[in-house]
Amino acid sequence: MFKSEGLLRRKSSLEPAVSKIAYAIMLQAINDIHYGGKSRRVSKWKADAAEWFESEEDDLGSFVWVCRILGWDPGRTRTAVTSVPIHKQRSKAAH
Numbered sequence: 001m002f003k004s005e006g007l008l009r010r011k012s013s014l015e016p017a018v019s020k021i022a023y024a025i026m027l028q029a030i031n032d033i034h035y036g037g038k039s040r041r042v043s044k045w046k047a048d049a050a051e052w053f054e055s056e057e058d059d060l061g062s063f064v065w066v067c068r069i070l071g072w073d074p075g076r077t078r079t080a081v082t083s084v085p086i087h088k089q090r091s092k093a094a095h
Contacts, residue, residue, distance in 0.1 A: 014069065022069035025061060029053065030081055053078055 032049035035042055058064040067074040 019069060022066045025066050026070065033081070045051065051081075053082060064072070 029034045029052055032045040033053065033083050039055065055063050058068070063078070064074050067077050
């Protein structure tokens with residue numbers, strides 16, 4: 001039986017596309033959790049992103065998996081992302 005190292009191999013041997021995908025996932029989650037909109041859809045995105053950041057799962061696409069692919073410590077990354085103040089979206093009248 002073959003044993004696959006899958007996508008969790010050492011960072012130096014990863015395909016560049018895997019790192020780019022992991023980085024894009026992280027950026028989208030950060031954008032979702034910090035976006036200042038108030039619609040139901042935005043609230044759902046924020047809740048989903050918060051749940052993703054809090055998860056300890058290490059499945060493909062999970063927060064822990066993304067951190068591993070990027071070579072980042074999940075605990076420190078989680079603290080850094082969730083401790084940044086959320087910017088309120090400016091109203092158009094304020095411009």
